[in-house]
Amino acid sequence: MLLRLPPSLHYPITVTSLLKQPGDAVERDEALFWYVYQTTVTEGDGLGNKIEVKRKFPTKFESTVDGEVVQWKIAKGDVIDEPVDVLEVDEPCAHEVQFGGLCAECGKDMTESSYNTEVADVMRAPIQMAHDNTALTVSAREATRVEEDAKRRLLSNRKLSLVVDLDQTIIHATVDPTVGEWMQDKENPNYQALSDVRAFQLVDDGPGMRGCWYYVKLRPGLESFLQNVSEMFELHIYTMGTRAYAQHIASIIDPDRSLFGDRILSRDESGSLTAKNLHRLFPVDTKMVVIIDDRGDVWRWSPNLIKVSPYDFFVGIGDINSSFLPKKQELGPPSKPGEKPAPKPTKGALEEHHVNGATAKTDEQSEVSTLEQLVTMGGGDNPRLLQEQSDAQEETIMHQVEDRPLLQKQRELDAEDDAAESSDTSSSMDDSQDLSKHRHHLLEDNDRELFDLEVRLEQVHRDFFDEYDRRRSRALGGRVAALRGEKVPSKEKDVDLKLVPDVKDIMPHIKRRILGGVVLVFSGVLPLGTDTQNADISLWAKSFGVVIASKINVRTTHLVAGRNRTAKVREATRYPKIKIVTTQWLLDCLIQWKRLAEEPYLLPVHPDDRGEPISPGSKELAESSWLSSSDDATGDSLADDEEATEDILKSAGMDQMSPIGYDEEQQAAVHEELKEFLGSDDESESDSDVSMVDEMGASKKRKREDGDGSGDEETDSAGEEGDVPGSRLAQRIKRSYERSTGLKEMASAGTEASTAASTTPDEPDEASALQGPAESSPVDPAEVDPAEEDDELEREMLAAFEDGDYNSEAEEQIANENG
Amino acid sequence: MFFLKEEIKVITLHPSYFGPNMREYLINRLNEEEEGRCTGDHFVICVMDMVDIGEGRVLPGSGQAEYTIKYRAIIWKPFRGETVDAIVTSVKPTGIFTLAGPLSVFIARKNIPSDIKWEPNTVPPQYTDHADQVIEKGTSLRLKILGVKPDVAAINAIGTIKEDYLGPL
Numbered sequence: 001m002l003l004r005l006p007p008s009l010h011y012p013i014t015v016t017s018l019l020k021q022p023g024d025a026v027e028r029d030e031a032l033f034w035y036v037y038q039t040t041v042t043e044g045d046g047l048g049n050k051i052e053v054k055r056k057f058p059t060k061f062e063s064t065v066d067g068e069v070v071q072w073k074i075a076k077g078d079v080i081d082e083p084v085d086v087l088e089v090d091e092p093c094a095h096e097v098q099f100g101g102l103c104a105e106c107g108k109d110m111t112e113s114s115y116n117t118e119v120a121d122v123m124r125a126p127i128q129m130a131h132d133n134t135a136l137t138v139s140a141r142e143a144t145r146v147e148e149d150a151k152r153r154l155l156s157n158r159k160l161s162l163v164v165d166l167d168q169t170i171i172h173a174t175v176d177p178t179v180g181e182w183m184q185d186k187e188n189p190n191y192q193a194l195s196d197v198r199a200f201q202l203v204d205d206g207p208g209m210r211g212c213w214y215y216v217k218l219r220p221g222l223e224s225f226l227q228n229v230s231e232m233f234e235l236h237i238y239t240m241g242t243r244a245y246a247q248h249i250a251s252i253i254d255p256d257r258s259l260f261g262d263r264i265l266s267r268d269e270s271g272s273l274t275a276k277n278l279h280r281l282f283p284v285d286t287k288m289v290v291i292i293d294d295r296g297d298v299w300r301w302s303p304n305l306i307k308v309s310p311y312d313f314f315v316g317i318g319d320i321n322s323s324f325l326p327k328k329q330e331l332g333p334p335s336k337p338g339e340k341p342a343p344k345p346t347k348g349a350l351e352e353h354h355v356n357g358a359t360a361k362t363d364e365q366s367e368v369s370t371l372e373q374l375v376t377m378g379g380g381d382n383p384r385l386l387q388e389q390s391d392a393q394e395e396t397i398m399h400q401v402e403d404r405p406l407l408q409k410q411r412e413l414d415a416e417d418d419a420a421e422s423s424d425t426s427s428s429m430d431d432s433q434d435l436s437k438h439r440h441h442l443l444e445d446n447d448r449e450l451f452d453l454e455v456r457l458e459q460v461h462r463d464f465f466d467e468y469d470r471r472r473s474r475a476l477g478g479r480v481a482a483l484r485g486e487k488v489p490s491k492e493k494d495v496d497l498k499l500v501p502d503v504k505d506i507m508p509h510i511k512r513r514i515l516g517g518v519v520l521v522f523s524g525v526l527p528l529g530t531d532t533q534n535a536d537i538s539l540w541a542k543s544f545g546v547v548i549a550s551k552i553n554v555r556t557t558h559l560v561a562g563r564n565r566t567a568k569v570r571e572a573t574r575y576p577k578i579k580i581v582t583t584q585w586l587l588d589c590l591i592q593w594k595r596l597a598e599e600p601y602l603l604p605v606h607p608d609d610r611g612e613p614i615s616p617g618s619k620e621l622a623e624s625s626w627l628s629s630s631d632d633a634t635g636d637s638l639a640d641d642e643e644a645t646e647d648i649l650k651s652a653g654m655d656q657m658s659p660i661g662y663d664e665e666q667q668a669a670v671h672e673e674l675k676e677f678l679g680s681d682d683e684s685e686s687d688s689d690v691s692m693v694d695e696m697g698a699s700k701k702r703k704r705e706d707g708d709g710s711g712d713e714e715t716d717s718a719g720e721e722g723d724v725p726g727s728r729l730a731q732r733i734k735r736s737y738e739r740s741t742g743l744k745e746m747a748s749a750g751t752e753a754s755t756a757a758s759t760t761p762d763e764p765d766e767a768s769a770l771q772g773p774a775e776s777s778p779v780d781p782a783e784v785d786p787a788e789e790d791d792e793l794e795r796e797m798l799a800a801f802e803d804g805d806y807n808s809e810a811e812e813q814i815a816n817e818n819g
Numbered sequence: 820m821f822f823l824k825e826e827i828k829v830i831t832l833h834p835s836y837f838g839p840n841m842r843e844y845l846i847n848r849l850n851e852e853e854e855g856r857c858t859g860d861h862f863v864i865c866v867m868d869m870v871d872i873g874e875g876r877v878l879p880g881s882g883q884a885e886y887t888i889k890y891r892a893i894i895w896k897p898f899r900g901e902t903v904d905a906i907v908t909s910v911k912p913t914g915i916f917t918l919a920g921p922l923s924v925f926i927a928r929k930n931i932p933s934d935i936k937w938e939p940n941t942v943p944p945q946y947t948d949h950a951d952q953v954i955e956k957g958t959s960l961r962l963k964i965l966g967v968k969p970d971v972a973a974i975n976a977i978g979t980i981k982e983d984y985l986g987p988l
Contacts, residue, residue, distance in 0.1 A: 100968055111968075
């Protein structure tokens with residue numbers, strides 16, 4: 001090692017004598033040479049006068065390292081004006097591998113420092129290299145050496161490295177105890193799908209989560225996927241779960257540790273709770289690394305990444321380990337590949353209930369409702385303040401354990417099933433969450449992503465080694481010609497690290513071809529105010545060669561519409577070249593790495609939209625989708641209100657998932673809850689709310705809301721008396737849902753009334769009951785003035801809440817009544 | 820090296836524990852809190868006996884009682900140059916991680932005999948001289964401690980097996 005003078009010396013200095021000769025041993029802080037420097041000092045002359053004089057001071061220079069002197073770079077008498085190298089010292093140990101502050105090779109303490117220390121010894125080995133240990137650090141040189149060894153080995157085995165994410169990529173985990181119960185219950189409709197769910201208990205999981213059971217569903221085809229892929233790749237796990245969690249999962253998916261070995265990196269060792277960094281595992285270069293993950297943002301859309309569609313088996317749970325990550329930008333969750341291209345007439349989503357639900361609709365947005373909304377409710381939605389995140393993680397877990405989102409969903413589903421059986425009109429009227437109407441169990445086991453993924457990984461692997469072979473044969477040929485007769489070292493013949501192509505070039509090359517030349521415009525896909533260039537889907541699409549434009553012009557080739565009948569859709573119809581497709585087309589292309597035919601995904605353009613100005617009425621219908629045909633004045637005005645709020649929320653930059661901003665799915669949830677609530681009221685006290693709503697209109701909303709709020713809080717506290725006082729999140733979610741209800745309630749009540757009136761003429765009783773104040777209903781008490789009625793309502797609600805929860809039978813009835 | 824060391828611990832006791840079983844309770848508390856503890860300097864292996872429990876003193880204001888207990892415990896303080904037996908927890912291209920009881924010891928590649936080489940292609944990966952010496956996860960090793968560094972509540976050590984009579988057992 002070369003010793004260099006520090007810049008802090010008082011230059012110029014004159015070397016007066018060298019104290020060590022080549023071959024001598026030096027220790028740290030031992031003097032190496034004497035020098036003199038000159039400076040001005042103030043001295044007294046003994047008579048009280050102060051004079052400035054120039055003085056020379058001799059000083060010795062001390063060694064900062066141990067070792068043996070090899071060679072002096074300076075000589076006696078030299079005048080040195082600036083920092084130069086003075087001495088070459090041969091160190092016995094360069095401290096290139098350190099463990100917990102000790103040099104792992106010589107055992108010296110690396111954290112020692114003195115006045116003489118320029119660079120702390122710990123800085124000589126700054127790189128963490130081991131997957132499962134943060135105490136071990138190595139120097140850049142050591143890291144390169146280790147990595148090159150690894151690369152040689154991989155190349156000779158014709159393998160690449162594959163970094164695998166766990167949650168929602170190859171498995172889906174939940175802590176909802178409902179799963180355990182369902183697994184025991186052979187009668188349960190979900191029993192079949194849960195047959196291969198594995199469970200384990202984490203004990204050391206921090207306070208408040210003692211002994212929590214985790215249920216893990218492996219993505220279909222995982223075993224063969226891992227087996228096949230491990231022949232082409234060396235597998236690493238990189239997860240945001242804790243170490244214990246990762247170990248448990250690893251022992252489930254790889255019991256004999258033949259696939260992953262101990263190449264497991266968890267958030268305990270990651271060094272960052274918000275992002276994943278490839279350099280943590282491959283500090284020197286990432287040429288031969290491929291990543292599979294369901295989140296692109298945590299990798300900052302690294303070119304090594306293959307983004308997979310998130311695996312969402314436990315509907316609504318999301319990623320239980322994502323609390324620390326930046327919030328996911330939601331777009332329509334990708335459909336299961338198996339069922340995607342064919343239109344599903346029965347599968348009505350929220351958006352499709354307008355006009356008359358009996359008419360078969362195409363698949364435009366059928367997937368966007370329940371799943372996404374549940375992701376929002378379940379795990380994805382957490383406060384993201386750093387100091388709260390850990391709590392949030394805990395709360396998410398607690399929330400799941402206590403609230404059992406799966407059980408709730410299944411109950412709703414059952415109720416809907418019953419409703420569907422008992423009433424044939426219900427299918428057209430049920431404007432809540434009948435996404436899964438044709439299913440009778442909540443959990444679906446039909447994911448095909450891994451099979452596609454395997455093909456894509458094969459392709460990357462093949463292209464990589466094709467390129468490598470091409471380069472090598474070219475290089476070998478050239479070298480043979482140039483160095484004829486000379487023997488090429490055998491090792492070099494095998495693998496030549498200089499010739500290794502870069503996955504970062506190869507993957508984009510493959511991907512760019514797929515959607516190259518596509519110029520996209522989004523419409524109704526991203527919330528207003530989002531940066532269209534940097535949204536997740538945009539970045540993802542761009543990595544496939546897509547150009548994202550914000551305005552439609554002649555260069556545009558595709559309009560990706562999240563909703564029908566937007567201004568951009570109308571504009572796009574003027575260009576015959578532009579294909580108007582659903583978001584699903586783009587997602588499927590990105591997931592399957594294929595430019596799919598647009599035809600199955602074409603958005604049916606409303607005839608009114610073709611070049612003509614649209615009538616406000618029809619626009620209303622299309623955009624406030626769940627609002628059924630209503631020429632009723634109240635309904636319309638309320639719908640306007642509804643839309644206005646939506647716009648305000650969006651334009652205020654409120655996020656879809658923040659507790660106060662609602663997207664349509666959440667509205668649906670609110671709506672559903674509300675319906676039950678109204679239903680219970682209906683049962684006990686006929687239809688007072690509906691009538692009141694119609695009667696009172698906007699002026700009443702505020703009061704109603706207040707009433708709701710107080711009622712809720714009481715129930716909350718009543719319900720949680722016995723519970724652990726935790727679960728703040730749950731409370732907040734609940735409350736925020738309830739608080740908003742005023743407006744929605746109006747709208748829905750109005751809708752129900754009107755739809756009931758218009759579509760069920762054969763049920764006069766119900767219709768009249770719902771229709772409100774005009775027909776006086778049998779149970780309705782005598783006319784009361786608004787304020788009184790309001791108070792009464794409040795009392796009723798309190799009573800209803802305190803009576804205890806309505807049983808499932810009541811729920812069914814309600815469901816029937818509401819249609 | 821193991822020592823029998825006399826130490827002092829102050830335990831405060833809530834008034835609800837005042838009663839006939841107070842002594843047992845104090846002993847339990849002491850065992851729970853002390854055994855297995857790492858002070859950064861040494862590990863407390865086992866509390867042997869109480870020399871003196873002393874007289875409790877009620878703290879003014881809180882009503883809690885404070886006991887100053889003198890006890891003897893077996894402690895282990897790892898020293899540089901000490902030879903210990905350890906179990907391999909994982910092997911890496913940079914070296915071997917082992918546990919000697921509560922102490923984690925790392926053996927760098929440089930401190931492994933040069934004939935024992937890193938062999939990543941086996942399952943699980945191992946260090947081997949392609950004869951009878953195989954070091955993989957779970958192997959017992961005899962190693963010599965080269966350096967010890969106290970941390971807040973742990974001790975890190977590095978070791979070597981590059982000397983006579985060291986290595987897999």
